[in-house]
Amino acid sequence: MxxxxxxxxxxxxxxxxxxxxxxxxxxxxxxxxxxxxxxxxxxxxxxxxxxxxxxxxxxxxxxxxxxxxxxxxxxxxxxxxxxxxxxxxxxxxxxxxxxxxxxxxxxxxxxxxxxxxxxxxxxxxxxxxxxxxxxxxxxxxxxxxxxxxxxxxxxxxxxxxxxxxxxxxxxxxxxxxxxxxxxxxxxxxxxxxxxxxxxxxxSTPLGNLLLSAATYFTGGSFKQLEKIFKAMKLQMMHYVTFRIHARNFLEPTIIHKWNRDQLNLIRQLQEGGHVAVAGDMHADTTGHSAKFGSYTIMHMETNKILDLQLVQSNEVGGSYHMEKEGLKRCLDKLESNGLAVDYIVTDRHPQIQKYLRDHNITQFYDVWHFEKGLSKKLDKLSKMKDCEVLKKWLHSIKNHVYWSANSSESGPEKVAKWNSLQNHIQNVHVHDNHLFPKCEHPDKVSRDPTKWFQPGSIALHKVEKLLYNKKVLKDIEKLSHHLQTSSLEAFHSLIVRFAPKNVIFPFIEMLCRLYLAAIHYNENANREQATTTEGQAVYKFIFPKSKQGECTAKPVKIDPTYNYVDDLMSLLLQKVFVDPKPYADELHTIPIPPPLSSKKSRGVAGTQHTVQLDQETTHDGMTTLTLRPR
Incomplete structure (x- = not known):
């Protein structure tokens, strides 16, 4: 100084x-x-x-x-x-x-x-x-x-x-x-x-830069940190300084590390030939009013994030089209790096089905997404007066969905096992299909004969109409029989820690926080299960809301590591902060869509004039909106 x-x-x-x-x-x-x-x-x-x-x-x-x-x-x-x-x-x-x-x-x-x-x-x-x-x-x-x-x-x-x-x-x-x-x-x-x-x-105090970096790299919130510092009377820099640090140094560091790690992972997978992947989209808000949609491609065997694409709704004409665009960009990224996709496991989004079908890419459906949609319809049907017997079968039907997919090797075999449920709920355990001629459970007399569906009953007719229509049978045939997207759903839960849904982020900051979540997940993707001093595996009981009071034993993993934060810090101080220009140029290659309000015009009440809403960015990184007459 x-x-x-x-x-x-x-x-x-x-x-x-x-x-x-x-x-x-x-x-x-x-x-x-x-x-x-x-x-x-x-x-x-x-x-x-x-x-x-x-x-x-x-x-x-x-x-x-x-x-x-x-x-x-x-x-x-x-x-x-x-x-x-x-x-x-x-x-x-x-x-x-x-x-x-x-x-x-x-x-x-x-x-x-x-x-x-x-x-x-x-x-x-x-x-x-x-x-x-x-x-x-x-x-x-x-x-x-x-x-x-x-x-x-x-x-x-x-x-x-x-x-x-x-x-x-x-x-x-x-x-x-x-x-x-x-x-x-x-x-x-x-x-x-x-x-x-x-x-x-x-001209930069190193402590200010490190505080900004530690806050950003760990997915923290500057506003929350500021509250803590003010409560303790600890001195800290202003938010404008934090944003300048982020724009000039921190975000280029994150972009560079993600690109480097992604390239190394893709090169390792190129040696194994075709890959099996899973894909799904995460929206920053629920419903069809989302601003951002991030589509993620995960390598299912190594449980690593291969690519992540951020799409803004005004790029594709609405939030409904973001999932297809995100998948397209992810597949183009893998193809440009010479990585061929064997098959992909996704949900049953209609646009995704058509896109993959047009490009001759084998698609399987995630069992959890299919079972979730089917269970909602079954729960609604079981509340009807004539279908009370269905309540006794809800849990068994859900298990039968997973068993039909996981125990089969082909689509026709999945359908044959699924159709066996129609006879099984009527206490008939021998079937006409040669792919699955008989139930595999041991023969035994039921203690509750009232649980069986009666032939020709209204309840049986409604259940058959729901479970065995053309669309359901078609989806059963394409259920994934080996790998699912449960790990991808876990990654989406992790995103909320780095990019909370109640905070609005600009495009680049949102992308960097998604990359941080992916880097954190890849480092801790294959953590081992925790054990006691005697070497026994540790579990914990949870009560998911979806299971309505039923408990589930979940394995407890060892504590996650944060070595990537040290790597980011070293990269920041030893390279990016010394010469930020090449890293800033790497960030500037990312196309940034215009704000949602950049082309919106509003009429002034009581007049015949209209105004144009313009966005300007000041030297300190703050955004101002100006109403100008058209």
Whole structure:
């Protein structure tokens, strides 16, 4: 934040012989200067400022950067601030200088009465050196350093008295988000130094960037985090700064990592030939009023997300058409990377059926989606007065759907087993179809003879009409007999953690949050089941709402890992933040559809004029809507 310069003065103050420190690379310094010999040496470890820590003048800050200055030879340094409109008492120590690194982010206003314009440079750590050693910031900052919560009152205690003459010092502080810096000046012996709470890379405090990255990469909400910080009086940056970090650094990092991981996964699968996949769409809101629809393709054998496409409703003329467009883009992506699809398991969306049929791609239906739709009709039918006997068979019919699909190898065999239910509910267990001539259960006499359907009854007629119509038999034949989309539904549940449905996101942020969910899922897709100390598998009982009070034993998995967050942090600090241009160019290749309201016009009540709703984006990333007459 603070650049120092020494201005040669004419003051005749006595030069102490204990220690002298010479500042180089200052604008007003002569080219050749001579410094007196430095006898004592100082060393600071952490923030311990006792006299014993200054046994060596060589200064190195471990974990916390600090600037330590001795007496200037015949010179006087003064703090000067770039904003001339804000008056401040000059203090010896530093002077601001434009940063050598181009400013890429817009940080929030600094506090403590000192204002910095949005495009002004800040402290350059390379601008001040000592004769013995140079105080520099690690060119490759590491996010793995531990961070702590420190009270301001505890920090100020470290700078109250001069470590040389023990006199009371003048202390000034500055804050930018989570960053704080202190300047200490002793008016008696002219000892002064500068301390900062975190490294500054270019013009960006590293702590602010890491806080934005940790919030975004873990799928967190800045607004929720802000509430926590305000409740605890923790200092943090503004939302505008968070969005600038996201736009310039975080989102390019996510896009690059997803593209790299996706390419590596596809290359691994290319060696195995054709692949079996599952596909389904997730909408950001329920019903047919969704703005975004994300279509996901999952490799069923490895349980990994292969591709994910985000579609906005105004791209395809309405939310009903988003699923077909998403599937088309996913299949085109796999085809462009040389990955052929053997078959795909989806739901029974009519547009999906027609598209896959036209492109000669084998399609199977997910059993859960089929059983869910059929169960709703059966539940409604069982509530009728003449069909009360159906209530005793609801659970068995649902199980029969899964058994017919999973125990069969061909479509006709599935239909034959499904048709056997028509005889079974009438207590007839021998069938005319040679593919399934007899029920596989053991023969036994029922204890409740009233549970059977009577031949020619109204209940039997309605059940047969529902279960054995042409459309149901056609769907039974195409049920998936091996793999289902249950894992894909679990991924859709995970999306809600990264992109809640009650929050409206712009297109790129929504896409990045979907990619984060996919990266998290792929890392933890095949977690093992947790075991006790004796090696027994652990289960938990759940009571799903769909089962109306029936419990289910669900295996408990080991805790998920978040190694991808460390990978994103390393990529951000070591590559993207150093040179963001190639990563930003990669993000800009993604086509962004116009907002839903970009072409909407509204009439003004009571007049004959119409206006055009225009959208403008300001320099700080905020969006404004303007009504203009047409």
């Amino acid at each position: 603070f650049n120092t310069t020494s201005q040669q003065g004419s003051s005749s103050q006595e030069i102490p012989t204990t220690s002298t420190l010479h500042e180089v690379r200052c604008q007003s310094d002569p080219i050749e200067t001579v410094a007196t010999e430095i006898k004592p040496k100082m060393r600071s470890v952490g923030t311990q400022l006792s006299m014993g820590t200054f046994s060596n003048f060589h200064f190195r800050s471990k974990g916390i950067q600090a600037k330590l200055y001795g007496h200037d030879v015949g010179s006087e340094t003064t703090i000067m601030f770039p904003d001339a409109q804000l008056s401040s008492t000059p203090v010896r120590g530093s002077i601001f200088r434009p940063s050598k690194r181009p400013r890429l982010v817009l940080d929030e206003e600094e506090e403590s009465g000192l204002h910095v314009e949005p495009n002004d440079s800040t402290y350059n750590p390379d601008s001040v050196v000592t004769q013995e050693s140079e105080l520099t910031i690690d060119p490759q900052p590491d996010h793995s350093d531990n961070k702590y919560i420190v009270f301001e009152s505890c920090l100020r205690e470290l700078f109250v008295s001069c470590p040389v003459c023990k006199m009371k010092c003048v202390v000034q502080s500055r804050r930018r988000g989570t960053f704080v810096a202190f300047i200490q000046l002793c008016e008696k012996c002219k000892y002064h130094r500068q301390w900062q709470s975190q490294p500054i890379v270019g």
